[in-house]
Ligand SMILES: Cc1ncc(C[n+]2csc(CCOP(=O)(O)OP(=O)(O)O)c2C)c(N)n1
């Protein structure tokens with residue numbers, strides 16, 4: 001049965017870089033709060049939604065600050081924050097989660113898919129792990145063109161048991177591809193605790209065997225995660241190859257919102273609830289004097305406001321119809337050449353990016 | 357008589373064989389304490405324990421490879437791939453290893469394994485892909501797709517006992533449907549025979565999985581118009597029982613084949629081609645195939661409802677072959 005495990009020690013510790021500016025600290029925490037409120041709304045609207053509660057620090061820390069011309073391949077649990085931080089419309093995301101036509105994929109793909117035009121590897125099928133290969137291929141493209149663009153790819157602890165994971169990491173290491181692999185380690189794959197399916201404590205411990213640095217982190221410490229990510233992204237940008245980051249956290253909710261559970265110890269759940277990364281990050285901001293108690297309240301209010309407006313818009317949106325079916329769109333029109341598209345420009349991913 | 361839902365039939369079939377034969381074991385993701393996806397192995401770990409109901413990592417290729425290997429050394433593994441949508445991740449183990457081993461060793465080896473998986477549109481709308489036709493294309497595999505609770509149980513028993521690798525496709529829409537009467541005795545499911553679900557004289561409708569039920573519904577709706585459909589449940593997709601279909605077509609002279617998978621390259625293509633070869637002069641009209649249109653399966657309900665063949669599609673097809 002699941003037992004409480006503490007985050008693993010650093011493995012191949014990266015050299016520490018400058019601290020994170022107060023503005024970025026604030027941005028990271030605002031992003032986490034948005035995710036908490038947004039994902040809760042999705043769970044209320046859709047009992048089959050996959051709750052990301054408790055994992056916000058990993059998602060915010062991994063994708064915050066990414067350039068618009070980089071590629072991001074988020075894990076299926078909690079990806080809306082990654083999309084939001086790069087300019088997605090919250091109402092379109094909520095619409096997607098309830099199967100409305102205004103979602104980014106017009107009701108065709110999975111509800112957690114990403115806006116492809118914002119530089120995401122989308123979720124076009126449900127087989128976990130395969131997108132790690134696709135993300136690695138995006139990194140190959142960047143390496144091939146000699147650019148300094150990078151890829152950040154997140155995935156669950158369970159997903160690392162797919163052969164595709166092993167093949168992709170080996171390939172990326174041997175070709176020194178500009179990609180950062182991030183394991184969003186919430187200790188579960190559906191009902192199975194990681195100790196039932198992984199014989200070692202740490203996924204990052206495998207990194208040296210693939211020929212890349214591995215970093216094991218407290219997955220509830222957003223600042224530590226983001227700092228490690230900045231280092232790993234910098235490494236990738238200047239041609240020093242991939243990194244495997246493991247952020248150890250806990251899935252506070254069920255596998256899906258209405259999961260009856262019953263396969264883990266309530267004491268474990270309570271213990272991890274006390275380590276909730278969101279209040280912890282807010283408290284850190286207060287301790288650092290970046291905000292005060294009223295600042296905490298206004299961060300929550302800001303998130304609640306923007307999410308409730310998004311929910312209202314999404315609920316008013318129509319269901320997909322014949323127009324969205326795209327019966328003749330399995331193949332692209334011949335002659336189409338997407339190289340003519342300019343790479344996206346704009347500010348890095350952050351807490352001022354999302355739109356209604 | 358017992359009353360059983362489709363999923364209860366599946367579990368009962370596994371339980372029956374696990375009690376009878378200590379070499380039978382089940383492995384898959386969440387098959388233990390959680391009771392399996394959609395309750396697909398409920399109660400088994402309580403009775404047989406973790407040694408025989410084995411939780412696996414998300415390592416589909418290794419899972420199927422492990423089943424092949426265990427079968428080679430005398431075990432009778434049932435490996436569960438949670439959803440048929442994930443079969444592409446373990447394709448080489450299925451079509452290059454499991455399928456070839458018997459023939460390529462000149463009969464020295466057999467691979468008595470069952471690969472069970474869930475397909476089709478279902479109440480949760482997750483992972484609906486129907487890839488069964490790919491496996492029917494490959495020699496050396498049996499492919500089953502039951503459509504009733506009794507067949508779910510008895511086909512599972514027959515699959516476990518069979519010396520060949522069997523792909524066992526479980527349609528999710530049928531899982532938690534009405535409970536049916538199922539004989540107490542475990543029947544001898546004939547792995548080489550389709551089943552005539554409703555005898556009729558005017559049109560043969562050969563269908564798979566959920567489409568069998570849609571065809572039966574179409575038959576009920578057409579009865580008042582004086583149209584009498586014979587409904588055949590293809591259920592053994594490989595080897596296909598073409599004799600049963602041919603015998604029916606010789607009687608009705610009209611053929612419709614219906615499945616939820618894509619029409620292009622589907623089971624229906626094989627059935628109609630084979631019937632055109634064997635019964636060309638018995639046919640009074642060109643056969644009609646019903647299958648999904650040729651684009652990827654969309655995820656939301658309205659789009660999926662437009663995509664998946666319906667009872668009305670069966671009725672239209674029946675009327676078309678009658679008009680011709
Ligand atoms: C190839 C594949 N196998 C199995 C599944 C079924 N499945 C969906 S979510 C899940 C658990 C994934 O665990 P993890 O990677 O740790 O992500 P988490 O759910 O914990 O976020 C499984 C097994 C799948 N989607 N794809």
Ligand SMILES: [Mg+2]
Nearest residue numbers: 156157188189
């Ligand atoms: Mg997990």
